Amino acid sequence: MALGRPREFDTDTALDLALHVFWRKGYEGASMADLTEAMGITKPSLYAAFGNKEDLFRKALDRYVDGPGGYFRTGLKKPTAREAVEHILYESVEAVTDPKNPGCLAVQGALCCGDAAETIKQELTARRSKSEEDLRLRFTRAIAEGDLPADADAGDLARYVSAILQGMAVQAAGGAPREQLRKLADMAMRSWPPV
Amino acid sequence: MALGRPREFDTDTALDLALHVFWRKGYEGASMADLTEAMGITKPSLYAAFGNKEDLFRKALDRYVDGPGGYFRTGLKKPTAREAVEHILYESVEAVTDPKNPGCLAVQGALCCGDAAETIKQELTARRSKSEEDLRLRFTRAIAEGDLPADADAGDLARYVSAILQGMAVQAAGGAPREQLRKLADMAMRSWPPV
């Protein structure tokens, strides 16, 4: 066992609780008081375990990507581009319409912000770009493998799917019901691949 | 002329300056210090002229809708649904990629927030819903007039266009270049109306 007084809370569950606060309120909107209250720990414990607010957010974001946002990576592994897009779109609908925390952390965490949160905004921007790039690479492979038209533009398709996902995230943040977003995904799929 | 000491600044230009601060930083991210500095007035002058921060934001939002966001209303007046969507999409691309303040105020003003800004978030959500409803009504008319298929679902189409617009806003907030968003609009138009 580790030296010293043992920690009285589980860091993973505490991080999950912090994640949900950030998810609902955004980086700037979530105060340290909000976070400690939700996590059930005091501020010094939080700082000792996770660093500062920015560190905590980054750790929560990692957890988000591996947990509630894991459908993205899973989808990329599907055998065809169509199946990948289908999986990502419909799983995204379920994720962003979770009534406990509607929307997408990568979109609403810090879409724009005051000066203090600028680096967090950049981090989220970079993550969204990375996701779009992952889609692009997947579509490039699909073109090579013949399950997308040879004259398709992988970059355009990736941007299109990203925009749909982000649009759904905005609508979900506004309380759009699951049903409606499913119909949105239906529409996107009916015209896939877009010409 | 009005009674009392005359105001030394123009309220409309001051409101424009405030609008651009809110646009770049969001409601929570824009501090009163940011605002007064940009507007070139002191805090008491601001409060006397515009009320409190929330009032100021609402007035800036009205100005946004009538100014930089005016393309939406203009587009709805186009003779056909296709022309309306085309106008709104391409004008939106220009608006959200304005390098001075990328993105859309109605999306990034308060997509999610702390408790204090909750009413602002609701106001923005309501405005986005209103826009979607305006699109739906326009498409309903278009179906009646025969410039959309009789079996089209006006609500679905409105949601789809809204999602594209909001997705573009998110991408623009992340610095997506105008060229790329134009190609996104191209794709949306090529498959219009979506089946």
Add this chain to the structure above:
DNA sequence: GGACTTATCTACTGAACGGTAGAAAACTTT
């Protein structure tokens, strides 16, 4: 000119912000 009205300024309020000092408590090691 004097009364009245409104805008402007400096200086300030209380509350909330992120973050920390320092002492006490709980464990392992020897």
Add this chain to the structure above:
DNA sequence: AAAGTTTTCTACCGTTCAGTAGATAAGTCC
């Protein structure tokens, strides 16, 4: 049991937040 290590707690730090009091200045009205 004593030493060493780490967590926990209360209480606090300085800063920034939105918002305001009160005095002064600049006009109009009579």
